[in-house]
């Protein structure tokens with residue numbers, strides 16, 4: 075039995091993500107929460123002929139005697155996995171860090187509901203800026219004495235999905251896309267997104283000129299901007315994110331149910347894991363959060379794997395990413411530890 079929850083379920087990501095989870099035979103119960111429209115989304119999905127029972131909750135109406143978190147807590151009760159795409163998206167001219175002002179508080183309040191209702195659930199954070207929202211979730215759970223570093227994940231799968239697609243395009247054969255896997259490490263914002271092209275399962279030809287490689291790296295790092303620009307004010311990636319979020323959620327669910335050998339990049343706490351400490355040493359940095367290849371298991375993060383051998387360009391990209399990443403992490407931690 076697997077109860078999956080989506081917080082922010084009526085949104086651009088939330089709705090298609092909920093659809094994909096409803097279509098997933100591993101999910102036996104699907105519960106949806108948003109500040110608007112969740113009953114409608116839940117009613118619609120509930121007609122789909124798959125086994126999961128679907129429920130949808132809202133906050134109590136104004137003037138209600140119920141506590142403000144009543145709907146949230148009903149949604150979260152008994153959850154095994156909670157996916158969070160709640161919060162505002164970007165528009166042209168906005169960077170992910172600009173979303174902090176609004177999304178930090180949203181994520182804090184949702185994490186409080188998780189801490190007090192389903193503290194053992196795996197928490198998958200999609201809301202931007204991921205580099206800060208994951209530390210926010212962790213700090214809230216710590217405050218309630220229920221932080222399990224094996225269970226909190228920043229979802230960076232869209233970067234991995236983009237890397238496969240864009241590499242296959244450069245190789246000139248989109249049919250290769252299912253064979254192409256590229257670890258993407260670091261964080262989820264511009265220069266903190268670091269594709270390890272040297273480890274692509276389908277190698278790039280050595281004849282490829284450096285400017286093509288540079289352009290490919292840039293496209294993976296700034297793929298989000300491409301969508302924001304094309305949507306022209308109507309938001310950011312939703313459908314590709316729902317696909318990526320559902321893929322990552324499925325991997326987590328499979329591992330929780332006992333599947334072995336699933337290794338995926340995700341943004342996690344490093345210092346709580348032996349493998350994470352090794353990476354910190356390799357990076358020469360005490361950075362607390364980083365996207366790394368993680369082996370998933372029945373308790374969440376089973377092991378953090380090595381970054382493998384890196385080209386000198388990849389080493390430089392990591393060095394360039396660390397200051398911005400550290401700043402975003404500190405900002406998230408401070409938001410909970412020392413709120414202004």
Ligand code: NAD
Nearest residue numbers: 082084085086087108109160161162163200201202232315
């Ligand atoms: P959206 O505006 O379409 O949907 C967000 C939903 O969150 C809305 O339905 C809104 O009502 C809901 N919401 C707001 N406050 C809430 C609260 N307190 N509790 C519950 N729900 C609440 O936005 P979107 O396009 O779905 O994007 C959502 C977030 O995901 C954004 O922050 C975006 O930047 C981020 N994102 C992350 C990635 C990634 O790779 N991690 C990719 C794409 C988008």
Ligand code: LMR
Nearest residue numbers: 164202297298299310311
């Ligand atoms: C993405 O990478 O598409 C998301 O982080 C959304 C964005 O703001 O670009």
